[in-house]
Amino acid sequence: MKNQEMDYGTPRRESKQExxxxxxxxxxTVPAGTSLMRAAADAGIQVPKLCATDSLEPFGxxxxxxxxxxxxKGYPASCTTPAEAGMKVRTQSPKxxxxxKGVMELYISDHPLDCLTCAANGDCELQDMAGVTGLRNVRxxxxxxxxxxxxxxxxxxxxxxxxxxxxxxxVCNRCVRACEETQxxxxxxxxxxxxxxxxxxxQDQPFMASDCVSCGACVQACPTATLQEKSVIQLGxxxxxxxxxxxxxxVGCGFKAEMKGTQVVRMVPWKDGKAxxxxxxxxxxxxxxxxxxxxxITKPMIRASIQDPWQEVSWxxxxxxxxxxxxxxxxxxxxxxxxxxxxxxxxxxxxYLVQKLVRAAFGNNNVDTCARVCHSPTGYxxxxxxxTSAGTQTFKSVEHADVVMVIGANPSDAHPVFASRLKKRLRxxxxxxxxxxxxxxxxxxxLVKTPHVQATHHLQLKPGTNVAVISALAHVIxxxxxxxxxxxxxxxxxxxxxxxxxxxxRPENSPEALEAASGVPAAxxxxxxxLYATGGNAAIYYGLGVTEHSQGSTMVMGIxxxxxxxxxxxxxxxxxxxxxxxxxxxxxCDMGSFPHELPGYRHVxxxxxxxxxxxxxxxxxxxxxxxxxxxxxxxALTGSFKGLYCxxxxxxxxxxxxxxxxxALMAMECVVVQDIFLNETAKYAHVFLPGSSFLEKxxxxxxxxxxxxxxxxxxxxxxxxxxxxxxxxxxxxLGYPMPxxxxxxxxxxxxxxxxxxxxxxxxxxxxxxxxxxxxxDNTDEAGTAIMHVDKFVRGKGRFIITQYLxxxxxxxxxxxxxxxxxxxxxxxNVGAQTRRTPNNEWHSEDRLEIHPxxxxxxxxxxxxxxxxxxxxxxxVLRATLTERVQPGxxxxxxxxxxxxxxxxxxxxxxWATNCPEYKVTAVQVMPVQQPSHQSSWQQxxxxxxxxxxxxLQQAHEVVHGK
Numbered sequence: 001m002k003n004q005e006m007d008y009g010t011p012r013r014e015s016k017q018e019x020x021x022x023x024x025x026x027x028x029t030v031p032a033g034t035s036l037m038r039a040a041a042d043a044g045i046q047v048p049k050l051c052a053t054d055s056l057e058p059f060g061x062x063x064x065x066x067x068x069x070x071x072x073k074g075y076p077a078s079c080t081t082p083a084e085a086g087m088k089v090r091t092q093s094p095k096x097x098x099x100x101k102g103v104m105e106l107y108i109s110d111h112p113l114d115c116l117t118c119a120a121n122g123d124c125e126l127q128d129m130a131g132v133t134g135l136r137n138v139r140x141x142x143x144x145x146x147x148x149x150x151x152x153x154x155x156x157x158x159x160x161x162x163x164x165x166x167x168x169x170x171v172c173n174r175c176v177r178a179c180e181e182t183q184x185x186x187x188x189x190x191x192x193x194x195x196x197x198x199x200x201x202x203q204d205q206p207f208m209a210s211d212c213v214s215c216g217a218c219v220q221a222c223p224t225a226t227l228q229e230k231s232v233i234q235l236g237x238x239x240x241x242x243x244x245x246x247x248x249x250x251v252g253c254g255f256k257a258e259m260k261g262t263q264v265v266r267m268v269p270w271k272d273g274k275a276x277x278x279x280x281x282x283x284x285x286x287x288x289x290x291x292x293x294x295x296x297i298t299k300p301m302i303r304a305s306i307q308d309p310w311q312e313v314s315w316x317x318x319x320x321x322x323x324x325x326x327x328x329x330x331x332x333x334x335x336x337x338x339x340x341x342x343x344x345x346x347x348x349x350x351x352y353l354v355q356k357l358v359r360a361a362f363g364n365n366n367v368d369t370c371a372r373v374c375h376s377p378t379g380y381x382x383x384x385x386x387x388t389s390a391g392t393q394t395f396k397s398v399e400h401a402d403v404v405m406v407i408g409a410n411p412s413d414a415h416p417v418f419a420s421r422l423k424k425r426l427r428x429x430x431x432x433x434x435x436x437x438x439x440x441x442x443x444x445x446x447l448v449k450t451p452h453v454q455a456t457h458h459l460q461l462k463p464g465t466n467v468a469v470i471s472a473l474a475h476v477i478x479x480x481x482x483x484x485x486x487x488x489x490x491x492x493x494x495x496x497x498x499x500x501x502x503x504x505x506r507p508e509n510s511p512e513a514l515e516a517a518s519g520v521p522a523a524x525x526x527x528x529x530x531l532y533a534t535g536g537n538a539a540i541y542y543g544l545g546v547t548e549h550s551q552g553s554t555m556v557m558g559i560x561x562x563x564x565x566x567x568x569x570x571x572x573x574x575x576x577x578x579x580x581x582x583x584x585x586x587x588x589c590d591m592g593s594f595p596h597e598l599p600g601y602r603h604v605x606x607x608x609x610x611x612x613x614x615x616x617x618x619x620x621x622x623x624x625x626x627x628x629x630x631x632x633x634x635x636a637l638t639g640s641f642k643g644l645y646c647x648x649x650x651x652x653x654x655x656x657x658x659x660x661x662x663x664a665l666m667a668m669e670c671v672v673v674q675d676i677f678l679n680e681t682a683k684y685a686h687v688f689l690p691g692s693s694f695l696e697k698x699x700x701x702x703x704x705x706x707x708x709x710x711x712x713x714x715x716x717x718x719x720x721x722x723x724x725x726x727x728x729x730x731x732x733x734l735g736y737p738m739p740x741x742x743x744x745x746x747x748x749x750x751x752x753x754x755x756x757x758x759x760x761x762x763x764x765x766x767x768x769x770x771x772x773x774x775x776x777d778n779t780d781e782a783g784t785a786i787m788h789v790d791k792f793v794r795g796k797g798r799f800i801i802t803q804y805l806x807x808x809x810x811x812x813x814x815x816x817x818x819x820x821x822x823x824x825x826x827x828x829n830v831g832a833q834t835r836r837t838p839n840n841e842w843h844s845e846d847r848l849e850i851h852p853x854x855x856x857x858x859x860x861x862x863x864x865x866x867x868x869x870x871x872x873x874x875x876v877l878r879a880t881l882t883e884r885v886q887p888g889x890x891x892x893x894x895x896x897x898x899x900x901x902x903x904x905x906x907x908x909x910x911w912a913t914n915c916p917e918y919k920v921t922a923v924q925v926m927p928v929q930q931p932s933h934q935s936s937w938q939q940x941x942x943x944x945x946x947x948x949x950x951x952l953q954q955a956h957e958v959v960h961g962k
Contacts, residue, residue: 005271007039007589008054009047009065011143020104026081030678040091047091048100048132050107050125051172052079055271055718056181061575064129065719067091072324074920075099080243088793093282094666099132102201109146111224118168119226119233124896125223135394138400148195158206159426160838161286162219162229164199169226171197176219182279184423186451187211188218188739193436200227207376208841212827215416218962220269220278229266229286238265243629245285245701245709247345247694248828250580251275251395251417252703253284254769257695262715264288266693268829271594274770275395275703281416282839291693295677298719301688301955306666306948308690310955315720315729322645322687323733325670326362329643333400338670339366339632342593343648344585346691346723347711349589349746351584351799352599353727353738355645360619360738365604366641370649371585372629373656376913377547378578379589379601380557385564387794389601390586392787393539394705394772398425398435400573403530405438406533407559408466408545408919412446413825415543415704419447422541428452436535438528440469441545442820443849443891444884458529460886463520463818464920467551467804469525470558473516474504475563476529484567492564492797500561500799502623509804517806519886526832532607537573544581548919550807553912569797570788580704583694590773591750595626602752616753619736627882628767629655630907630914633664636960643670645730647723648691653678653830653897656916657872659937674726679832683948688718691724697722697745700765705714708760709770712716759783809908809919812886813923815870821851821891821901831895846899848877849891850925855881858926865933868892868904874935875900890925898945903937 013033013787020029021039028043034059043381051062058079066075067292070088079087090096098419104857108130113123153166158400160940171190176199179188187210191200191500201622202210212218219227230240238258246253246267254273258265267288269280285804301310324711326338342351346917351369358367371379379389398404407528411419428434439448448455477483478501488497508515511522511529518525521530522828532538546555560576567654568574571754580586592599598621602609610621627635629651635641637660643663647690655661663867673685682688696717698773702708721729728738740746744762751757758776760783765771768782787793797851826842827833848866860866866879877892877899885891894901908917932939 001720003757005771006041008041008501009049009052010035010058011054011056013039018307019085021083021085021089022937023089024091024916029081034937035082036067036083036089038736039748040078040082045091046523047078047148048129048274050129050170051080053174053221055173055817056221058176062172063875064100064133064726066092066096066099068096078209085289089350095565097134099647101268103133103809104133104135105138106893109133109140109142110149110151111142111170112151113142116156119228121226122237124225125632126728128482133180149200153198156201156206158208159214160841161214161282162216163233164201164207165228166198169199170224171199172862174221174223175199178217178221181419181424183213183215184216184218184420184451184453185211185213187213190632198406213416214278214282214286215420216269216282231266235260235263235265237908239269241590242714243270243710243711243712244694244712244904245583247583247701247835248283249415250582250704251415252583252701252709253280253417254709255280255284259688259714259715264291267743272474272769275705275707275709276417279417279420282826283834284447284557286838287839288531288695288961289888290833291695292718293836295836296804297676297678297688298690299735301401303686303951305686306684309951312955318687318689319729319733322672322689322730325686326643326645326734327670328694330362331618333640333642335363336366337363338643338645339368339627339641340645341647341649341651342367342369342588342591344582344588345648346584347697347743348584348587348591348702348750349699349743350647350709350724350727351588351593352746352750353724353731355592355599356617356738357619357645357727357731357734357736360617361731361734363619363620363622365595365624365791366632367593367626367634368595368629370582371593372652372876373548373654373916374544374581374591374915375547375578375585376594376915377556377910378552379942380912382576383601384597385560385798385800386569386576387556387792388787389589390706390787390873391577391704392569393577394707394785395576397423397572397786398422398539400537401425401435401539403436403438403532403538405440405532405538405540406447407440407500407540407542408443409541409543409579410443410445410822411541411579412450414581414823418579418823423447423928436531438532440466441887457524457529459524459528460518462517462519463820464545464807464809464891465804466555467558468514468518470555470562471509471519471802471804472525472531473532474525474558474562474565475509476511477533477562478505480530482530483565485755487567491570491791492799500801503801509675514804515732532562534564537571538566539574540581541577543579545820545919547910547915550809550908550910550917550920551805552910553949554802557573557800561799561802564797564799570786570790572786575786577582578704586703586704586706586710590702595628599750600756612753616749628914633661636664636667639667642668644668645674646681646728647674647712650675650679650681650832653894654683655901656902656918659873659898660907674723677836678948678952679831683944687889689730691726692717692719692722697724697743699724699853700747706772706935707770708765708773708775710762727871733864751856807908807917809906809920809922811815811922815924817888817890817923817925819868819870819892819904819921820919821892821894821905824893824895827893827895828897830897835896843895845878845895846877846893846901848925849880849885851883851887851889851957853887854890854925855879860927865928867926867935868923868925870904870906872906872921873900873903874938875903875938876928876935890923898938898941900935900941902935
């Protein structure tokens with residue numbers, strides 16, 4: 001399948017000035033600065049090229065794109081020559097034909113002639129250019145016949161996803177430039193000189209031993225089979241493609257799923273995807289194999305208790321059993337004794353149906369979502385200050401920023417495609433200097449210092465002191481006269497601003513007064529505050545290191561205060577931008593997944609709003625908010641909450657205090673899990689309903705920039721039904737019909753009932769590629785790219801006092817260290833998807849990072865097994881000694897269930913939203929002596945997991961007669 005996307009050869013130039021020239025006799029008008037190559041492409045004329053592609057700056061090395069310009073000597077490269085007014089250009093002539101043919105002869109003389117058996121056959125630009133130039137023979141011979149050659153160079157197959165074959169390298173430099181310009185890793189270079197030049201990873205290392213992050217940019221840029229996906233080598237070229245959206249993080253990258261029938265051959269980043277613009281990361285680009293992994297469960301199962309073997313049954317039996325159990329429980333324990341949890345991995349339409357099922361079929365508001373344990377403080381904090389529960393900008397907006405503050409986020413690992421865009425702005429482009437960077441994080445993340453990027457300020461605070469730092473920053477801005485008084489007077493509430501100004505100006509909120517608490521030198525805080533307030537367009541990007549604290553909501557409001565006080569909301573290059581962790585965590589919140597809100601963030605107690613939904617749904621809706629996830633667990637343990645419908649979330653692994661969660665599930669009488677694997681939560685379930693991956697369904701995801709993009713089915717659901725169909729059938733079994741025949745009808749209902757979605761439709765998304773809410777008659781057709789442009793959604797911006805209160809989770813003699821948690825590039829969330837891919841080759845276990853000073857005090861060496869104990873529990877991990885963490889702080893990830901990272905996190909939570917305080921846990925770390933290298937919890941987990949796997953296997957054996 002030939003790539004049908006047009007390649008213009010060089011990037012588009014933006015300019016208010018236009019120039020008109022003549023190319024091959026045709027008049028062409030283009031923005032000033034446009035290359036002759038792109039101008040020709042705009043006129044429908046393709047100039048031969050190999051080193052040029054429109055995602056990279058022109059390089060001019062291949063010499064195939066030579067043209068003639070009337071009145072000028074020589075044959076300039078069209079990729080590096082800008083169009084000028086009045087130019088007369090010829091792209092074809094006998095002389096140009098001879099020159100290009102001569103260049104191609106040199107390329108082919110040192111290139112294997114195995115085109116018929118080459119993996120790139122049918123998708124090779126070198127092959128195409130040989131045809132375009134009319135090459136029929138090579139005077140010099142090929143390979144050994146030509147003399148010195150590279151045709152027998154050894155292939156590097158170390159990377160699990162692609163190969164590097166230097167024998168086929170034409171040294172066009174596209175991969176090197178892609179690694180630098182698009183990805184920003186600088187892992188590739190050209191090794192050797194002259195004829196010996198070849199692409200090299202690192203210092204002539206195998207790809208897996210280098211700094212390559214396997215984003216795929218080099219593979220995408222390669223015009224030959226030098227860098228080739230192993231899936232293409234195995235399966236051959238795809239024959240059709242379907243545009244869809246990645247199901248990993250909240251960036252929401254657009255992809256072309258390139259297919260052979262119903263088999264995915266490769267995922268290629270979509271050039272027109274607004275969130276990623278043709279870039280990708282290792283997860284979205286390569287780690288999609290989990291969708292067809294052998295662990296997929298495709299048959300419904302039931303059992304009476306978690307000690308019993310699973311029994312495979314028909315869909316009808318499973319759904320009838322689940323519905324019967326839920327009704328039995330409600331009859332015995334009351335209508336509020338059951339509830340549901342929606343998924344941040346499923347589509348908007350599927351999430352909408354689950355909350356509708358809970359409210360209409362269960363008859364209560366006991367519905368919540370995983371945003372409870374990640375970004376619920378974002379919803380509360382931004383709603384209170386700005387008036388809407390979402391970020392303010394597009395990702396592209398960062399290109400207009402002059403100062404960027406990253407707080408409690410690690411984009412390089414958790415949001416790598418956005419990180420690449422950010423790093424590009426930080427590096428500058430030769431025309432504009434790079435933006436200045438402020439990092440607020442207890443850990444030295446990659447952005448603090450990475451190739452050609454270095455933070456101007458790193459405020460390396462102690463975990464749990466975010467509010468102290470934001471108050472100190474605000475103190476400097478207020479007391480040094482750095483407030484944007486005109487902006488505040490026009491856009492913000494005067495009374496709340498004056499109260500806030502007086503509060504932050506107090507001496508106890510100064511950087512000097514708070515230095516002991518935060519650990520950040522006062523001078524550094526003052527310098528960072530001045531830079532943020534005076535450095536031009538200033539944007540804040542934050543992550544779970546802001547929200548997952550006991551003062552998470554307070555910190556979000558503090559960030560909004562800072563942005564409003566400096567006038568940094570409501571235009572390009574500024575704003576308050578939460579980096580959402582999962583692919584549809586924004587959408588799950590938008591769809592009414594919280595127990596107090598209906599879709600569109602409208603409170604369930606609002607009788608007018610409730611009446612709209614009651615009329616559409618044909619039922620009465622309870623006006624009282626339902627239970628949050630932590631309340632469900634507590635109620636289960638006290639005996640009043642007995643049944644749970646959990647779609648696409650692994651609460652046992654992802655929620656804090658694992659033992660508390662497991663005990664709550666064991667106290668329930670009917671747990672229904674809908675997922676693609678037997679995850680940790682499913683091991684406590686009584687009914688298992690097989691789910692579907694993003695490749696098996698239609699719908700939409702909403703990313704962190706409020707962008708609604710289509711998810712398109714590329715293969716039939718392995719279990720027979722997409723997730724939305726399962727929910728519909730469960731609702732019908734409960735006696736509440738949901739007469740939908742396709743997800744488009746569900747979105748139409750969402751649009752009809754939700755003002756911010758009123759203009760959203762599949763037809764519009766099909767036409768425009770994506771839309772951003774708010775999208776209605778009061779916005780542009782494609783919705784709202786930048787929020788709060790002329791005024792805030794709530795009217796006047798509201799300042800809220802943010803008093804720093806130390807967390808209850810304090811270091812003691814028994815627990816002298818603070819544990820904080822996060823993610824790593826190759827793994828995702830609880831790892832259920834990525835652990836079933838070759839991504840394990842980069843990260844196969846969760847490790848504990850500890851500062852060498854703390855390690856030395858405890859006699860811990862690199863790779864030692866260490867016990868981590870908190871007041872909640874204990875686990876054992878291997879140690880990594882690193883100065884990324886400061887003394888007194890340790891860090892780990894939570895991607896592997898056996899690591900038990902959340903066994904040691906406590907049930908402390910945000911005061912407003914119950915978001916758990918994952919980022920601050922007082923612990924002790926000591927070397928482990930026992931030979932098993934397992935804590936008592938890990939030993940019990942190993943036993944329990946083995947039993948559950950055996951019970952699953954027994955179900956398969958019964959069905960297959962073994």
